[in-house]
Amino acid sequence: MKQIGIYTLLFIAFYLLLSLHTQAQIDEDLRKIIENKEYNIGGQPLFCKKTLPEFYYNRGFQRAWTNEDNITELIEQIKLAPEEGLYTEDYHYEYLKENYKGLASITPALDILLTDAYLLYASHLLSGKVNPEKVVAEWQVNKKEMDLKLLLSESLEDIKIARSLNGLKPKYKTYVRLKKALKLYRTIEKNGGWRAIDQGETLRAGMVDTRIEQIRSRLFVTGDISTDKTDSLNLFDSTLEEAIKVFQKRHGLEPDGAIGRTTLAILNEPVEKRIEQIILNMERCRWLPLDLGEHYILVNIANYQLEVVKNGQLEMEMSVVVGKPYRKTPVFSNKMMYLVFNPYWTVPPTIFANDVLPAIKKNTGYLKAQNMKVVSGNVEIDPSSIAWAEVTPKNFPYQIRQDPGPNNALGQVKFIFPNAYNVYMHDTNHRELFSKTDRALSSGCIRLSKPIDMAEYVLKNHPAGWPREKIDKTVSKEKNLTVMLSEEIYVHLLYWTSFVDEHDRINFRKDIYERDGILWKAMQQGPPSI
Template structure:
């Protein structure tokens, strides 16, 4: 008890979180020749370690361990953190979850894109349980992916990294903005593609795609006949005349898809205050969202293929900086006004959606993400891009 109280007094959880974030929040792009070089260095470090047997398995008893807790499972957690470089080597590995263990867990969580809370929660336990050989295989695959893509990059570009559910706005070889994102779930995956940003739609209408009418809208209306009204969605026939939801048989999917469903601009609009257009055959785009809480989750795979962007107003300002008459204040004011406005981007900034599950920076920090679409399992190095 006395040891636990001492640990709780000494630990600086805020400082440990800041140190963990500093390991990954550099201005180095995930896609670059520098990252390819850093991945080579990581491979050279992981290969002999894996050949020697890798790290030990984490027992189930480690689940939910956190600062101040004692028990033999702490020894396994510490040995695991030391093995992956998240915790410094200590002379004696004891059974107390102390300041150093808290710092190590937070570093591990930051490197794996997890919520940094210092607790061996379920996502952290599963990430710790991934064998070192699997991580080495990820390094091999992603070195080839990054090396291949880096040759096609321009001076300025946007990257959506699907496994990390993050976005980087890059210029002059440096990340100028980094955004948390929500990307497509497994059954409605965000496609891999290369394109150029063409237009910003402020406070757009949302025309519900036919696929969503078939899969979702008819089901929602059967569950709640007031759903369309609550979501401010109007229905129009082929001549443009608005019709009442009560005239449609919602159990007949074929009948519903013959109409156009349009959501009005406003707080409930599925695209929020803006839509970022780029040429592609998938009807895919970046956009704002009213469901901001999703950005705080570990696994942000919820969309139907499009990409939701946290802090999208800042990205819009970055994309429009060559337009001359746009700044952050004007972007924010236009958002708040709910005014419908389309702005052509004078600079057609390249945009890449890609699949990188492992990368490294010049500090030697190696980051990993889950193989959510199973492209690593398939050994995919290149992708057919639209």
């Protein structure tokens, strides 16, 4: 019994010593700052009002920044924030640089500011500075989840601050290429940008004009032409024509080689505007999921283009038609689940009100001519029993459904990836739209230029076997048929107004939904609290 008592006393003494040691590690000044919610330190507002207190609670109010290498790495990483299209002032850079003079200068307040800087910068690298759902109604993101408090704790312990922050940066090729383009265009800006070209008549190959020299110089700055020197500076020669075509392709214009009003206006866009576009689309990259998947379909709405990628390789691409500016195609990601051959088309309320109902009132034979029926659920209603003159969009109790066939608005096939917007990809009976340069012409869904090719692709490994001959035969029967997919494939609907193509050329596109200005304004504001 005496022996047990001695061991018990020793244990109690050890516990008391441990408690005293632990208690000694608590920084009371730091604790008071946290508990008193002092969200402004030395004129520097704290942004991580939720995560920062939790970080210090978890470590018993011990100071975090006790290693000089960790502090140096953090300040150096923040200094590089502009390379990511972010702003050093959001992360207390100037204050930290001026007030950090070695470990002896680390006060509780400075420790807290370092933590706030890390957590905020890490959050912006991971998920973006701006919450897209708060600035764009038609934008849905799958928010990336990560315990940044734990990441910071582990990074401090292992002296891996720089590595942990670099690990949060997007790895997508679009982001990496835009980052390189940002560096190039900032160099162009530093060197004076480019001069505006004088206004005048449309210029074409073979013409002589004093503005040609200006145009050569402008194209040389952005690498669209290899030299601005020539024996005939004012002659619009074939070399210049090809350079203009390259420029037009980079900007989503019809590459006709002529310098008309639209091409001239885009040539005269200042370098600062292009830098803004690059920064905005780097931010949009940060909104994407951590992993796009090994197999996915990517639609760039602003570029009217679709790509299919598998294991990093481009498998297929095609032109698309997207929503009109007043019926915008939303941005989101989801899995494609099934496709429907010879789909029915249920007329949406807006199209019924604006197009179909007025047409019926003008011509009662409109429904039959368009292969449409009036239905209530699965029950067909005789259109002659309806007093169409009295019908309004609000009092009409039925639906208008178009049967499968050559005139069906959805064409021969539609592809479903369930979402809250009821948006999908489909064929169209208006093939002429794909010859247009601006293709924001749909009611929100994505129309495919090669829908049967897409059907063949997504069904090529289906256990039931779906060769092209079987698909063509199925379509020709004009009977509705649903086929569930056997392979997982993601669909990412994106909105990029600048990107770098496979030829390593920076591309810019018209902001068809006027989203750039709204996002740029949000990017210039102080960061929201996290």
